[in-house]
């Protein structure tokens with residue numbers, strides 16, 4: 001028997017995070033039981049320090065839970081071609097994005113879980129959706145509606161980097177910890193329902209509620225995309241190009257149907273442009289916008305190998 005330290009954030013609002021911490025022991029059969037009520041009380045008092053010392057929030061799930069969750073949800077997506085039709089018209093598009101952009105970014109030493117996660121990228125054939133999303137454990141999905149709108153490999157690399165960051169930083173299971181932490185733990189502690197995690201995983205799929213990223217998750221993933229791209233051939237500010245493009249097309253304020261989905265899962269585009277510009281300035285990298293050309297942008301390559309093939 002070995003003891004494991006668990007901490008749980010309970011919050012509906014990232015501005016007002018309360019945290020609990022509980023020490024429980026993990027039995028060899030994988031079920032959990034309460035170790036000490038007194039220790040729980042003590043830890044509730046000291047927990048703000050524990051929370052502050054943690055990078056990027058707390059997560060009661062393990063990385064292998066992320067892998068399992070992603071696998072389960074990915075299977076459901078592949079079994080639902082009505083809602084998620086996989087793009088198969090020209091297989092060279094996916095092959096190009098995978099080898100040229102996705103694997104290139106994954107080579108960054110900053111991406112630590114690549115040996116644990118099932119990193120893979122897939123294209124959903126739906127021109128009416130300008131979006132991309134990541135499942136726990138490294139499944140990245142990009143819609144054709146987004147690919148047709150972007151105008152450079154740097155812009156796509158920025159978004160792919162951003163989605164990799166959601167998986168790498170484990171935002172989905174962090175949010176699950178925040179939403180379900182207490183009930184999960186109580187059930188685990190009481191040992192009454194060890195399959196609770198699996199139940200929650202299947203509930204997650206309904207309505208894709210887990211895709212509604214928080215403001216802080218978005219900023220964190222933008223910043224990580226910037227950091228990953230610094231290790232690549234691409235301009236590191238690529239993640240902001242999509243937002244600049246929307247702004248130039250007057251699509252941010254009008255918020256029409258096509259980008260509603262993206263904006264509902266990726267909030268605050270204008271603030272995010274200025275955040276990335278700040279990062280570029282701090283790193284002494286020239287601030288360029290979505291229409292710029294030159295090194296690190298790869299506009300022609302994008303047209304020839306991706307955009308023109310979708311049409």
Ligand SMILES: [Zn+2]
Nearest residue numbers: 213218221266
């Ligand atoms: Zn995001």
